[in-house]
Amino acid sequence: MNGTTAAAVREGDELVITPRTPLPRGKAFTVKVTYTADPTGIRHRDDAIEDYGWIPTPDGTVLYPQPDGAKMIFPSNDHPSRRAPVTFHVTTPAGLTAVANGRLTDRAELPGGRVKWTYDSEQPVATQLVQLAIGRFTSVESTGPHGLPIRDVVPDDLVAPTAPYRALTAEHLAWLEDRLGPYPFDRYGLLVGDTDLGVALETQTLSLVPKADLLGDRVSAERNQVHELAHQWTGDSVGISTWSDLWLSEGHARFYERLYSEEHGGAGFEEAMRTAYASHDQWRHDYGAPAEPTEPNLFKRMRYDGSALVLYALREKVGDATFRKIERAWVSTYRGRSARTRDYVDLASKTAGQDLGGFLHPWLYGAKTPAMPNHPDWTVDPVQG
Ligand SMILES: [Zn+2]
Structure with missing residues (x-):
């Protein structure tokens, strides 16, 4: 530490380093760790x-x-x-x-x-x-x-x-x-x-x-490529603050992956969202609400199509033009920073000029899937098991 040897012990995942002399408060310091894997x-x-x-x-x-x-x-x-x-x-x-x-x-x-x-x-x-x-x-x-x-x-x-x-x-x-x-x-x-x-x-x-x-095949190759590329904006540049914010990263990547695919020979976006909507209560039951994962279900379908569906619902609610503004504001405001679910809800509200907290909260945290705006005919399958 700062060029001198310090005591170090591992405590589970943590490395605890004790310098020989106390570090001055507020001053930068350098730690060099020798590590073998x-x-x-x-x-x-x-x-x-x-x-x-x-x-x-x-x-x-x-x-x-x-x-x-x-x-x-x-x-x-x-x-x-x-x-x-x-x-x-x-x-x-x-x-x-x-x-x-x-x-x-x-x-x-x-x-x-x-x-x-x-x-x-x-x-x-x-x-x-x-x-x-x-x-x-x-x-x-x-x-x-x-x-x-x-x-x-x-x-x-x-x-x-x-x-x-x-x-x-x-x-x-x-x-x-x-x-x-x-x-x-x-x-x-x-x-x-x-x-x-x-x-x-x-x-x-x-x-x-x-x-x-x-x-x-080309359709699935492009879906994977666009998914990972979209993450460079949402997930990489705009990082997540906690793993509970993963829906923001994966939901966006899946959203753009599906939008792109629809325009390039893949499945229809609306139909895919209708299918996800039908399963949404089951996914809430099995994998937690979009913004409430637990460790074992973090990377399950709720964080992918289940979270793209939240963005789809928001687009239905505010309209495509406003939704595009929200998305642009999101990646520019939080470029190079970590952000959390509340940041997205707040920025969406500010950009749309209406409080969207009451709309998005049940989508993100509720036990039951809300009604889909503009699609009163869409239905949610009953939960099994
Ligand atoms: Zn992903």
Whole structure:
């Protein structure tokens, strides 16, 4: 600590460090932690999100830190509201490449063919959104709207088969910018994971997408791509303050994923929302109301279609023009910050010029699903079990 050795003990998830001399109040200090992790030996299983932390690949690793897997990788405060600029120094054996969030700032050749890679996250990043991948990769560079650098990182043998869908990123960026305003970071790209992991992750500026997502049909590939890209605005740039605010991140990503898909050959958005509405009481019963998850049901359907439905209800209530204003205000007001459910309700009310608390509260916290504005014929299925 501040250049001198300090006592340190682990207490469960916490690292408790006691400096030799008391720290001056209000002064910055530096802590250097030496930490060893074995990517091959650590896999955590959760019935909703499968493996997370280190995700082994045939020739290295990719990361899936969400929700609290970062601590398996590096010492960190992994509360979702916390973010910090990160510099990565990674030394790889000969023939392997390391990539991470942000920009490659240095590549130094070392004896024996090893390489030391340095990346700068450029913007502060929450630990759940950190990416660090090692493998035999090809970097595929292209350009998005306004010259935005796009860098896909792809296992060598997957470059050609994933190319047709990866080439759509620039269009996805343009479509989302039309909805949500300027892309919030300095670059973007897809990290194609050579893994059978069933879920992608919006790691900041470099979304992890399992290879199967880009090798199937176009409609589902684009849904996954737009979902992770939308998260760069909602979830990454606008972070969540607590895990109970996850509906804001996943609900928005699912909302734009479905809107985009409807316009590009996928299922009808309204029909999907009608289906979600029918299940909503059951999901409230099984998984908690949208803004009231518990740990075991955090990543269940209520946080996805169940939360997109809340945004759909709000759009029905205030109209599309006002809803678009709310969304723009949301991503610009909270850009680079963490926000909570109350912030969204307050900003929506302010932007719409009407108090929406009474409307949104039962949608977000109630035991029963409210009536859907403009759709008196929509019905909720009775709860089973
Ligand atoms: Zn998501």
